[in-house]
Amino acid sequence: MTDALSQYSVLSLYSAMAVYAIAFVLFTIDLAGKTTEGKISARFQRIAYALTWVGFALQLTAGILRGVAAHRVPWANMYEFAMTGTLIITGVFLVANLKWNLRFVGTFTTGLVLILLGLAATRYYVEVVPLPPALQSYWLVIHVFVATLGTGFFSLGFSLSVLQLLQQRREVAVHDGKKTRLTGLVKLPDAVALENYAYRLIIIGFIFWTFTLIAGAIWAEKAWGRYWGWDTKEVWTFIIWTIYAGYIHARATRGWRGTRSAVLALVGFGAVMFNFTIVNIFFKGLHAYSGL
C-alpha cells in the first residue's frame, strides 16, 4: 500500500516536471521575444501560465500521495522538503499572479523549480520511512512549512530583482542611446516598479522567515534542550535573516535603493539556496535529517 502510493507519487512528480519543462521553454521564448512579435509570444506566455497551473496540480497530487503513504506531512527529509518547497514556490508565483500580472517571472520560477526537483528526484530520493523521535512534533508541521513559505516569497523576490537589474541596464543603455540586447524587457514594468514588487514579496518572506527563526528556537528548546546553540543550520538561518534585514535597511537608505539593494536580494536568496543544498548535505550539525 505504502509502496504503491509512493510510486504513484513519484510518477505524478515526474509528470509535473515534464509539464514545467514545457512551460519553462514557452516562458523563456516569451521573455526573450521582441515586442513587435508580441502577439505570438503573448500567446506563449498564456499557455505557459496555464501549464504551470497543470504542473502545480500534478505536483500537489504527488505531495499528497507521499503524505498519505507516510501518514504524515510530506516534508520530513530532503527529498520531501524539496518537493513541498518547490510546490510552494510555484504556488506563491501562481497566487501572486492572481493579484498582479507577474507572469513574466515564470521563466525563473519554473527554471528554479525544475533544477531543484531534478536534484531532489535524482540525488535526494529516499523511500518512505517513519519519523525519528526528534521529528515527532507539531513544530515540524509549523516550522518547516513556514520556512518553505518564506522561501517561496524570497524566490519570487529574487526573480524580480534579477529582472530589475536587467531592466536597469536596459534603461541606462536606452538613455545613453546605446544598443542593448535586452529589448525583450521593453514590455515589462520599469525597474522601479519591479523593485517595488520585489520589495513587497521579500518583506512577506522576511516575516515568515522571522517566524521560522522563532519557531525553530522554540522547537530546539523542546527537542535539544536549548533554544539557540549556533548549530550550522541555526547559523545559516541567522545569516539569511540578517542579509534580508540588510536588504530592508538598504531600501530605506539613500544611495542604496535600486541596484545595491537588488544585489542584496540576490545574495540573500543565494544564501537560502546554499542553506538548503550545501549546508544540508555537507555541513555537520544537529539538523541531520536529510535522510541521506
Next chain:
Amino acid sequence: MSRPSDHFDSAEPVAPAVNPKLSIAGYGRWLWSLLTSMRTALVLLLFLAIAAIPGSLFPQHSSDPNGVTQYFADNKDLAPILDKFQLFDVYSSVWFSAIYILLFISLIGCVIPRTKHHFDALRARPPRTPVRLERLPGFDEREFGGVDAEVALASAARVLKSQRYRVERYDRDGAITISAERGYMRETGNLVFHFALLGVLIAVGFGSGFGYSGQRVIVEGQGFSNTLLAYDSFNPGRFFTPTELEPYSLTLDKFTTTYEQKNLNAIGQPTDYLANVTAQLRDEKPFATTIKVNEPLRIAGTDVYLLGNGYAPVVTVRNPAGKVIFHDAVPFLPQDKNLTSLGVVKLPDGLPKQVGMIGFFYPTVQDSHGGMKVSVYPDLVDPLLTFNIYVGDLGLNEGVPRSIYALDTSKLTKLTGINTTLESLEMKPGQSATMPNGLGTVTLDKVVRYASLDVHHDPTQGWVLFFALAALGGLLTSLFIPRRRVWVSVAPTKNKKILVEYAALARGDDPTLVAGVQAIIAAHIRDLGLTCD
C-alpha cells in the same frame, strides 16, 4: 531629527559631512552621527552576516567540542593558528562581539531620538493642508450639486474618523479643508521591533549568566538528586551560585525504545523513546511522570531533557575465592545504529594486580567474516557481552581525571583477544566466564537500559521568547500598517455646486495608497446620500 539623515525619506543633507577644523566635541558628534546612520547600521548588519559564516565551517567549542578536538588532531599546524583568531569560538569572539555591540549601540543611538520624535508626533496636529492638492499622489476630484459645503466637509471628516484618521480643520481663502493622518502604529511598531531586539540581546545575556546545565547518566532503577555532586558534568553560568539548585530527585523506573517492525525500508529504526520516571520535590509526595524527546519534564524551575540512551550490562566480578569485588550496571556507549556498544570496567582493588576490561555489547549478535561480531538489530534479541582483559597499572593514581568510558592501556598488558593467545571472554545474560591467569570470574547478570539526561535552568528564556514575539508583532505592524496623510478640500464652483478635492501622501512604502483614496471617495459619496457615478 527623527530618522537618520541618510534615511531615504529624510531631506538631503546640505552641509559637508565633516568639517576639517572640528573641535573634540564636534568630532564626537560627527562620530556619533556616523555610527547612528542608516548606512552604518546596514554595513554592520552585513558584517554580522559575514562574520557568522566561519562558525559553520569550523567546529565550535560551544556546539561540538569533540569536533574541535578532532580538528586539532587532524590539523596539527593549522588548528592553533585558527584558534588564535578564535575561529573555534566565533560567537563569543572579540570580533563577532565587537560587531554586534557596535550594531546595538548604533541601534540605541538611532531609536532613542526617533522615539522622542514619535511621541511628539503622536501629540501633534495633522499638518496644514497644502495649497495645490492636484500635485499629490492619489489626487482626485468630484463635483456635487445640492450639497452644502459645510455638510460635505463634515461628512468627509466623519468618513475619515471612521477609518481611524486623526482629523484637523484648516480653512483658507476660497476653500474649507480638512487634513487627516493615520498609521502612527507603523512607527510605533518599528520602534517596538528595534527595542525588542535589544530586549532579546539583554535577556540572552542574563540567561547565560545565571543559568546552569548539567548532564547525568542514569540506569534503570537508579535515581539522582539535583545537587552539584550528582552530575557527571556541570556547566554553570558566570553568576551561578549553588543555591540556585532546587532540591528534587528523579528515579528512572523504566526506559523503553520502540522499533519499527513493519516498514521494510526502516526495520529497526527507533520510532519512540520513553523514560518512565518518579520525581520527588522536597517535602512532597513522589509522583510518576515521563520524559520523551520533544517532551521534556519541567520541574522545579528546571527542564529535564532526554538526550541519549543505551544499554548498561549489569556485571559482577568475583575474585578466585568467590568474593564479589565489583557489582554494577555499566553504561556502554552505542557505536552504530544497531547499538553495538563499547564500555569499560576498571578494577583497581580486590585482585593481586589492577585489572581493566574493555567490553563490547551486541544486543543481537551475529558472526561476520573474519571472526568479527556485529549487532544486526538494536533490540535485545540475542544479546552477547565480550570482554578483553588487561592487567597492570590503570593510571588512576596520577590525579588526572579519567573518563569512565575509556581505558588508558599504555601501562597495561593485554591478556585476551586479538594479538594474544587467548579468546575474549563471552557471556550471555545469566552466564559467567573465567578470567585468565586465575584472576577470577565475570558474570553478566542481566542487561538494563540507561538514559542520559540533560538538566537546564535558564531563568530568562521566557523573556527571550516574549521579546522575540514582540519583535515579530512590531515587524508586522510596521511593515503592513500604512502611514498616510489625506486631505479633503471643499470649494464652491461658479455654477452653484461644490468641488471636492481629495489627495493623499504616503510615508514609507504604501502600495495601496491610490486605492485607499478611491475608497474614501466612495465612502464619502455614500455618506452624503448620493450615488456613485
